[in-house]
Amino acid sequence: MIETVFVESQIIDHPITERVLSRLPNADVLNINRYQEMFNKRQQNFRLQKEKPALILAKKHDNFVLPAPPGFGMGSQKNFYFSHMYNCIYDCRYCFLQGMYSSANYLLFVNFEDFFRSISETIQNNAGSSLTFFSGYDCDSLAFEKITTFAEHTLRFFKRHPEVEFELRTKSVNIKPLLDLEPISNCVVAFSLSPESVADVLDKKAPRVKRRIRAIKELTKSGWFIGLRLDPLIFCENWRGLYSELIEDIMTDLEIRNLHSVSFGPLRYPKKMYNTIAALYPEEKLFAFPMQTTGQLVSYGPEIENEMANYIQDELKKYLGTDRIFQCLI
Amino acid sequence: MNDTNQELKFFWVVALRPEANALIQKFNLKSFSNHLNFPIYINRKNGHALVISGVGSIKSAVATMYLNNTFKPGQFVAWINIGIAGHFQGPVGTLFQAIKVVNNDNGKSFFPGLRFSKLAEPAELCTVSSPENEFTLPVLYDMEAAGFCEIAPSLSCNELTFVMKIVSDTSEHSQSLVTKKMIADLFKKNSSIIDNLLQAIVKIVDRERARLEDSIEMDGIMGSLHFTETNRLRFRKIYKKWWCLFPNESLVDRAQKASSAKDLMQSMELDIASEAQSWKLK
Numbered sequence: 243m244i245e246t247v248f249v250e251s252q253i254i255d256h257p258i259t260e261r262v263l264s265r266l267p268n269a270d271v272l273n274i275n276r277y278q279e280m281f282n283k284r285q286q287n288f289r290l291q292k293e294k295p296a297l298i299l300a301k302k303h304d305n306f307v308l309p310a311p312p313g314f315g316m317g318s319q320k321n322f323y324f325s326h327m328y329n330c331i332y333d334c335r336y337c338f339l340q341g342m343y344s345s346a347n348y349l350l351f352v353n354f355e356d357f358f359r360s361i362s363e364t365i366q367n368n369a370g371s372s373l374t375f376f377s378g379y380d381c382d383s384l385a386f387e388k389i390t391t392f393a394e395h396t397l398r399f400f401k402r403h404p405e406v407e408f409e410l411r412t413k414s415v416n417i418k419p420l421l422d423l424e425p426i427s428n429c430v431v432a433f434s435l436s437p438e439s440v441a442d443v444l445d446k447k448a449p450r451v452k453r454r455i456r457a458i459k460e461l462t463k464s465g466w467f468i469g470l471r472l473d474p475l476i477f478c479e480n481w482r483g484l485y486s487e488l489i490e491d492i493m494t495d496l497e498i499r500n501l502h503s504v505s506f507g508p509l510r511y512p513k514k515m516y517n518t519i520a521a522l523y524p525e526e527k528l529f530a531f532p533m534q535t536t537g538q539l540v541s542y543g544p545e546i547e548n549e550m551a552n553y554i555q556d557e558l559k560k561y562l563g564t565d566r567i568f569q570c571l572i
Numbered sequence: 573m574n575d576t577n578q579e580l581k582f583f584w585v586v587a588l589r590p591e592a593n594a595l596i597q598k599f600n601l602k603s604f605s606n607h608l609n610f611p612i613y614i615n616r617k618n619g620h621a622l623v624i625s626g627v628g629s630i631k632s633a634v635a636t637m638y639l640n641n642t643f644k645p646g647q648f649v650a651w652i653n654i655g656i657a658g659h660f661q662g663p664v665g666t667l668f669q670a671i672k673v674v675n676n677d678n679g680k681s682f683f684p685g686l687r688f689s690k691l692a693e694p695a696e697l698c699t700v701s702s703p704e705n706e707f708t709l710p711v712l713y714d715m716e717a718a719g720f721c722e723i724a725p726s727l728s729c730n731e732l733t734f735v736m737k738i739v740s741d742t743s744e745h746s747q748s749l750v751t752k753k754m755i756a757d758l759f760k761k762n763s764s765i766i767d768n769l770l771q772a773i774v775k776i777v778d779r780e781r782a783r784l785e786d787s788i789e790m791d792g793i794m795g796s797l798h799f800t801e802t803n804r805l806r807f808r809k810i811y812k813k814w815w816c817l818f819p820n821e822s823l824v825d826r827a828q829k830a831s832s833a834k835d836l837m838q839s840m841e842l843d844i845a846s847e848a849q850s851w852k853l854k
């Protein structure tokens with residue numbers, strides 16, 4: 243799977259580095275000074291690199307916790323996100339990471355302790371407000387768990403902070419580490435989902451939707467709170483039928499009381515990012531659609547966005563109250 | 573892109589005449605030019621072009637640029653620096669793919685190429701400005717790769733820039749023992765590894781070419797109608813979308829009947845829009 247690991251010399255002895263390397267005994271390991279010398283280089287070809295990404299182990303020095311963009315969140319007064327990893331082992335064709343970084347290599351920050359210190363400070367500095375912390379913005383939070391143990395560390399941390407909420411976003415069905423833990427009442431495992439036939443085309447290398455739904459049900463049965471993220475909504479032939487079927491498949495036999503929230507959001511990109519991604523995959527029909535450009539934003543346009551949002555909302559209301567349904571607009 | 577250069581896929585930059593000779597022979601290259609002390613050899617049939625840079629990082633950078641300026645290939649060709657190198661351990665004759673290259677003079681590092689660790693052993697390489705005999709670090713030593721890596725990725729991309737080195741000397745096997753005959757033998761010994769690497773590389777080159785190159789139809793239409801520079805860019809974008817939806821249809825007839833480039837683009841956009849309501853993702 244991962245053939246090459248580049249390690250910043252300063253964290254070569256870090257326990258997470260040691261753990262990761264022990265999980266990849268056959269990988270070639272090379273030292274580097276700072277990850278930027280490799281990760282931020284220009285003239286990298288994201289599409290080619292994605293065929294065989296290397297893993298970079300590095301130390302993050304600042305900006306551990308950032309405010310989430312406006313329109314992101316499920317009702318808390320303040321929302322923050324943190325990214326222990328950039329890039330993802332899956333290859334969803336709509337993923338904005340393709341246009342965000344020049345490198346497709348996986349960059350893992352091993353100094354989890356600094357993230358937790360910074361999260362603690364953020365909690366202290368915002369005492370009195372309801373807070374949610376999101377992970378999985380720049381990667382999939384669970385997909386790399388066997389190698390990183392990040393989710394396990396993070397869930398244990400948030401267990402000690404019941405005053406705030408934590409959302410772990412994923413498409414992974416690797417739920418064993420979660421099932422091995424007692425459910426944590428302030429932690430939500432949020433799964434991103436699209437209709438099966440859409441995911442079969444676009445969610446490359448990600449687990450099939452059927453398996454994700456199975457994992458969701460298993461987790462709710464064992465007491466975990468689950469989030470459903472129908473994001474991005476993909477417009478295609480028979481989208482109404484496909485989304486209705488998806489929602490029905492999820493809701494059938496689901497422990498609804500453990501369903502924390504459902505959110506949905508449109509397919510939108512900053513113009514520059516859209517152009518970068520579309521140029522990477524010119525053969526992809528997703529990017530042949532006559533999208534609308536409004537200012538610096540590329541989207542399906544308000545007509546399609548509203549039609550889809552209203553429809554999804556109505557479908558969801560058949561199963562749960564509006565207090566658990568959120569429209570995400572970033 | 574210039575038509576006559578379409579078939580060139582591999583651009584080799586080598587320092588020494590004996591290294592070049594091994595490749596000239598292997599790929600049946602013919603002399604193309606011999607200016608500015610940078611002899612160039614090519615074979616259009618099998619897609620190889622080669623320049624002899626001479627020794628040193630700066631010469632390697634200049635020769636790379638010179639080879640590029642001579643043929644102006646697209647962004648989808650492979651640039652390969654191959655040659656002999658020192659290694660702390662060896663054994664002599666091993667071909668390595670350098671996946672990290674450090675310029676010893678300024679500390680700058682490069683991470684060239686998609687890595688083919690199943691085909692060639694990966695290694696770190698240090699480019700030095702004078703011959704290395706001490707082999708203090710567990711790496712390869714050469715005198716060119718950093719200069720090559722400074723230029724080649726900007727001509728194509730980092731993933732199509734490759735550095736391959738064959739160990740010729742170690743602390744046990746002095747550089748003074750390296751002869752022309754030995755270099756020829758080292759290349760011969762690694763001939764099948766080089767072939768395997770080229771097979772892997774050409775697949776990427778072809779894929780990138782399909783992604784980036786204007787199709788013959790696109791070229792033809794842009795030649796037959798008047799396009800402003802802005803419209804040219806717009807046409808490329810619309811054409812790619814249109815082709816994605818109608819891969820089996822031709823635009824040639826329509827282009828001949830169109831009163832202007834703008835007309836043609838409008839009709840293509842209408843085609844695309846008419847598909848929107850029943851959009852298929854596959």
Ligand code: SF4
Binds near residue numbers: 330333338339379380
């Ligand atoms: S799972 Fe999320 S982060 Fe990973 S490729 Fe898909 S969209 Fe991107």
